Amino acid sequence: MKQKIRIAAGQGFWGDLPEAPVRQVEGGPIDYLMLDYLAEVTMSIMQKQKARDPSAGYARDFVPLMKRILPACVERDIKVTANAGGVNVEGCAAAVRDVARELDLAGKLKIGIVTGDDILDQIDGFLSRGIELRNMDTDKPLATVRDRIQSANVYLGAAPIVEALDGGARVVITGRATDTGLTLAPMIHEFGWAGDDWDKLAAGTIAGHIIECGAQCSGGNCQYEWRSVPNLADVGFPIAEATPDGTFVITKHERTGGWVIIPSIKEQLVYEMGDPREYITPDCVADFTTVRLEYEGRDRVRVFGIEGRPATDSFKVSISYSAGYKAVGTLVYSWPDAYDKAQAADRILRARLDRLGLKFDQILTEFVGANATHGPLEGQPSSDLPEVQLRVGVRGDDRTAIERFTKEIAPLILTGPPGVTGFAGGRPKVEEIVAYWPALIPKNEITPRVEIIEA
């Protein structure tokens, strides 16, 4: 058994720095590259792409990335875990296999395919058997939006990824697997942790939480002494060095920018935190109040003491559904009286919208430069602001009303207060809203599947 494995994070979300995974592979020793591609609404975008083109529906960037790094991965025995498969895991795996063959790696690597997360076709069956898939936030049953559902995926945990690694896969591609599972799975595979060794599973889960947002734990978005963070232009993405006892060190490659310090790790630990004693994943319940941190050298923070509890009997389900339309229009007002002018323009706009009889579920005005981020917390904005952006958004089910709204922004330039500019982008676009419906489903209703193919 290996006494240490290095798991490197290469993407904090779909659209993160494209060079980051390459630099993780080339910048120093690693054993695993972990790539998280899926945000909550990503699945619905992929579902739409697949409806138009049956070969699409996964993170396309992943394939050219594999083309760049697969030779090094094979040569240096680096394995990849990625939830790049979206709603077409087989298609993604086939594309990676083709790339491997182009690179003359046929017969030199296996690709693991984890599916079973996509339950879109099973929704009616669940509902008819009384599994209501109630919204975890609002408690409404899914039936209320049944005809508007676009995608439905279970968050799978580490287990099927471990199975693929145990089967010899060098690249494991999943659909909707948890980001923490992508990090935890290599530890279970390498160290043989038992399925009920909750403390260790919780440790691997928290390691996953720390590195899942990429550089957000290694100097990016770091509020602590932000001016002092070295060389963010060349920021190093995080690496978790895990050991069989469940302790791990967060670090990054040498000669990279950013920093790994206790405050940067703490900031990431509390990110998107709910009840810190109950961080629930498919694999365990992790207790963040047991995490301990200490320095083990420059850009090295040791994490230990973590305790966990048994996993729950549910999987979380991520369902997306159409929820109407929205549009946001902006104009910029300049000194003098910038804020007053922007407010006057807002009053004029709203009067015109009223006269047109347009109804919206929500209309929101923000004054960027005065109150868009901290609202009323700073009190009345200065009367001497150099400029203010008027930003008005509307949302509703009636697409026609939203369309009509978009035609009322530009006319304010010639028919409203003076000193206005900033309309180069044309009319605001009407966006279809795809909203997120979190629910729980009993684990015994779900069958994760693992397949291994040869390149």
Add this chain to the structure above:
Amino acid sequence: MRIQLTRLAHARSGDKGDTANVGLIALSDEFYPLLVREITVARVKEHFRGICQGEVERFELPNLGALNFLLHESLGGGGTLSLMTDAQGKTFSTALLRMYIDIPDDEAVSLGLI
């Protein structure tokens, strides 16, 4: 003395649906008990009036010298439904750090704040 939270803590915030979370982290271990005593649910609810329409919850993480706040009904519906510039609550962290608290002068001296 009157002191702004920026001198006592750093923070990071995020979202879960229509709920914003703010993790407030003491800049030094000695400041943590002060945060526990002063940065109460009621004060945070009052601080975010007009922004947080729902309940505020607080959790303690003495191991990290941190408090975690959940501000329910704060993000205009949350996620893609929200029309807000900051639909993900990313700037709630610094919004909390705007808060001022009053502490006895002798305590401020012993904490090295004066």
